[in-house]
Amino acid sequence: MNNAVLKAVCANNDGIIIDLYQISIILRNSIISSEYVPPISLDNSIVLTSQGEEWVGKIREGISNITIQEIKLAMLINFHNKEFLIDISKTDFEKVFEIISQEIISGMIRFPWIYERLLYDKFFELFPHKPDSFTFEETQQILTDTPVGVFQRGQIVIGPYGILRSKQKRNLPIKYSAPMWHCSDITCSTIHWVHFKSQYAYSAISKASSLISKNLELPDNIINLIKEYHAESDYFDHIQLDNLHYLLINEFSESELRSLLGKLIEKHSKDIRSLMPKSLAKGSSSQIVDKLNLAQIFQLILLMDNISIANAVEELIDEEIIIIPSTEIRVSRFNYKKLKGYFKNICECSQFGIRSISSKKDLSVIRLKILIKELYPDLNELWRISLIDGKDIEEKLNNYLLTEDPIKIVKETIFTSPNNIRRTEEFFKYGNFNLPRNVEEEEKLIKKVLWKLGFNINLFPIYNSLFWSRYEKLLTSIRKYRSYTEHDREEIRSNAVNFFVSLEEILDLTLTFSTWMLLSDHTKTKLRFDLNKSRQFMSDNLSSLRDTGKGFVMYDKDGKNTLYPLIEGFDILAERCEEYLLKKEGFIRNKDELPDYSDATNVMLFPFRHYNYVLDIQEPDLEKILNLLTETTAVLTQMKVCDVRNRIEHKRMDFPLQEDIENACKAIDSVITKLEMAGLCPLISLYSGSSLDQFGRGYNILKNYREEETRIFNSQFDPCKLPSSRVPQIVVHSVRLTGSSENIRFAYEETSENTKKWTNYPKRLPT
Structure with missing residues (x-):
């Protein structure tokens, strides 16, 4: 031709x-x-x-x-x-x-x-x-x-609807x-x-x-x-979204993807309907998406371009239709092809939205520098930089970026005008950047900008911080006066209601984690703790073990546990542990269930020799834990915490005296502090840096919400899959792994659509 x-x-x-x-x-x-x-x-x-x-x-x-x-x-x-x-x-x-x-x-x-x-x-x-x-x-x-499998070459998308044409070229x-x-x-x-x-x-x-x-x-x-x-026109694009599709199909639930397709139909109705099969394109977004299965949804989502998809995901997150917990970062667990482009970008999603980061190198500071230079072609306009040491404006900028808090940098350079925020949105090409209306929204948007740039943004669950905040409010209100008028009682009652709700939450969290940690087989838990999933385990192991004379102490698997059974639970757990210790020999793991290296080398150690972890804890550590569990129940009972709570919350004539409330609060303070220090009341720790000397000796740093630091070194226990330093985790400071000074650590997961999707994974085929 x-x-x-x-x-x-x-x-x-x-x-x-x-x-x-x-x-x-x-x-x-x-x-x-x-x-x-x-x-x-x-x-x-x-x-x-x-x-x-x-x-x-x-x-x-x-x-x-x-x-x-x-x-x-x-x-x-x-x-x-x-x-x-x-x-x-x-x-x-x-x-x-x-x-x-x-x-x-x-x-x-x-x-x-x-x-x-x-x-x-x-x-x-x-x-x-x-x-x-x-x-x-x-x-x-x-x-x-x-x-039918969904794949794409160029603009042709194949799947359950046969051959369709997308707005965007892709290679699936x-x-x-x-x-x-x-x-x-x-x-x-x-x-x-x-x-x-x-x-x-x-x-x-x-x-x-x-x-x-x-x-x-x-x-x-x-x-x-x-x-x-x-040809890859975006080969050097450091923000491109090439593997967004794998993130969506592997890490978002069917209901979340259904919401995403619905959002795309609402926002881009003419475009996406013109690309759909004609028989499907009529009707409202809900009428279309409600009758589709996962593969059909995925094929139709791929009809739209990546930027429209990413924007729709972020709108759904901001509208809390897609809910991603504070510590969750979603990234596709499977890659089906080589990563694209010079920077080999991968897509991630958190509650701040979608971001694309390089798998080759950390680009966060470089990206921030590029963004600042786009916003300020004349860097001399940034008077703050002129105060930084450096030979010229470029060196001053570099020193500024490497020494100042990134949050402060973004405030001083980007959040100086609405126009700069809009231009920042254009820099990223995708993302939902609503102008902040108050300080809280501004702080969240600053963290969102840093997240998208590639910075590590640590967010913590609010259990512990909220408990201590409410504790201080209650103390302040009870110390205002020596005797209380009805108005004073109402103020105390208001603060006490919130405080005791938090106390029940903290005790439920602590009892659930402690039961799960001590009595589980951690070769099956994969060292991953999810509070909502673990309550069932706690309920199964502690219910019906103590008769109060009015019935057995029971525990609700959905967390609807009141103060009395929660207080009793720590002593019940201690007794349960003692029962296992008396039958220790009957819970030794079979040899064919041990990893190959377990008895072949001392370079790698395997700490889970029994089916229940309580039986693998070193004796001095276990003694302290059991004493602390027993003490928790004894102290809270002795100081009549339940009685004080009941007398405050219900309009009774015998409203407690200041001394009664203070004594109860001191007992609670003492017990919760000890449980937190031991790690039985879990404080979530997040990655916060690393250190490496000239000899290659190094460690990673974890910090909790109080900025308390834990150092993680290279471990002989790595093969048993202790959580990576980059994973949100619980460090149990009172429990050392057998024959070492290293603390047991567990990955922390918050229940979400994604964690539900991957429950009971991985499964193990028999030998």
């Missing part, structure tokens, strides 16, 4: 050459049976060139009983052989793609659903063995009753494998991928395609056209 004709073809709005190339790759990577025969309508829709007609005879000579539609599908896969085999001007490509689309929808041409955990869970049920690849029959078995390559299983080694976190099997290679279509491809010769102008189309 001459260049003039080729240029005319390429001028087509649909970019038919590009579409042909994309479809050829898609079809070549499909899962089909060796018996698959395309519909006759494909023959009627594809018109061959004279060279194509010549190849029909050559193919029939080499392959007996091949149908014309099989030959034409092979030519669609290999559309050029020195000359075009398909007549570009006469072929009805809209009809051709519609036919292929219907074959995808019907499942005759198949693509595997490889995302989230659907196949992982199904594999665990169906396959007791641990293959690296499936047979075709096994492939069919595991893909039965699963969605078709994968012939998926993350399927974890081995029986309880210390191994490697996910094993299993390959699918297609019979495409054995089909008449493949054989015909092979005959053609031996002489396949794409001319330079077509090669250049394809290269130009796929």
Whole structure:
């Protein structure tokens, strides 16, 4: 085909050459049976060139009983052989793609659903063995009753709606494998991928395609056209969102993605409806999304561009429709292709929204510098920088960025005018940046800017800080006067109600964590503590063990536990631990359940030799813990904390004296302080820096909300999956791992749609 004709073809709005190339790759990577025969309508829709007609005879000579539609599908896969085999001007490509689309929808041409955990869970049920690849029959078995896989090449998105066209080019390559299983080694976190099997290679279509491809010769102008189309114009973009789709499908729940699609339809109704199947595009956003499954939702989300998607996610977070807890950072746990661009960016999401950070290097300070220089082409306008040491304005800026608190820097350089905030929003290209209306909103937006730049922003759960704040308010109110009028009592009662709510929350948190920590098998918990999930464990292990004469002490799995059973619970837990200690020998872990290294080397140590962790705690530490648990119940009971609470909260004649309330508060202060110091009342610690000397000796620094520091060194216990220093965690300062001075640590998870989605993961296949 001459260049003039080729240029005319390429001028087509649909970019038919590009579409042909994309479809050829898609079809070549499909899962089909060796018996698959395309519909006759494909023959009627594809018109061959004279060279194509010549190849029909050559193919029939080499392959007996091949149908014309099989030959034409092979030519669609290999559309050029020195000359075009398909007549570009006469072929009805809209009809051709519609036919292929219907074959995808019907499942005759198949693509595997490889995302989230659907196949992982199904594999665990169906396959007791641990293959690296499936047979075709096994492939069919595991893909039965699963969605059509969603993939994208260029602007063509394939999925349960067949072939659709997106506003944005992407590369979600078709994968012939998926993350399927974890081995029986309880210390191994490697996910094993299993390959699918297609019979495409054995089909008449493949054989015909092979005959053609031996002489396949794409001319330079077509090669250049394809290269130009796929060229990464954003190769050096340090904020690009290339793997946003993997973050969404793996780390957002179906209900969250349903809300996201609904938001996209509301905000971009004309655009997205024009790209949807016509039969689906009518009706309100809720009428459309409510009837869709996960794969359908995902394919339709991909019709929109990444910036629109990221903006919609952030609006949903700000509207608290998508709720991400303070310590949660979502990042796709699976990568299906090499990271794109020079900086190898990955997408993350927190309650501050979406950000893209480099996996190669920390760009946070560099990005902040670039942003400041964009806002202030003349750096001399920043009078604050002129006060910093340095030879010239550039050196002053560098020193300023490396020495001042980043929050202060953003306040002094960005939050100086609404215009600067708007220009900062333009710098990031995506994100929901509403102008702050008060100090609280300003502080949150500053942290959001820093988060997007790549800075580590530590947010803590409010349990502990709120408890101590309410404690101080109560103390202040009871110390105002020696005797109380009814007005004074109302003020005290108001503060006391809030305080005792917080006390119940803190005691519930402490009792739940302590029970979970002491009595669990941590090879199964994966050293991850979630308060809401662990309450069930606490309820199962402590309920019905103490008879008060009026009934047994019971614990609610949903956290609706009142003060008396919570106080009693610490003594009950101590007694429960003593019972396990009396039967210690019966809880030793079987040898075949120990990791291979456990008795082979002392370089790596395994601390969980029993099924209940209380039995692996060193004796001096355990003695202190049990004493503290018993003391907690004794002190709070002796100081009549329940009685004082009841006399304050209910309008009784015997309202407690100041001395009674102070004594109860002192007892509570003493007990909670000791529990916090021991780590039984968990204080969440977050990464706060690191140190490394010339000999390579170093440590990571963790800090809690009080700025109290814990240093984490290289550990002999790393193989048992102690949490990474970058993970929110609980350090139990009163418990040392066996034979060391290192404290046991647990990752801290707050319940969210994402943690619910990944409950009971990983699963372990038997040996």
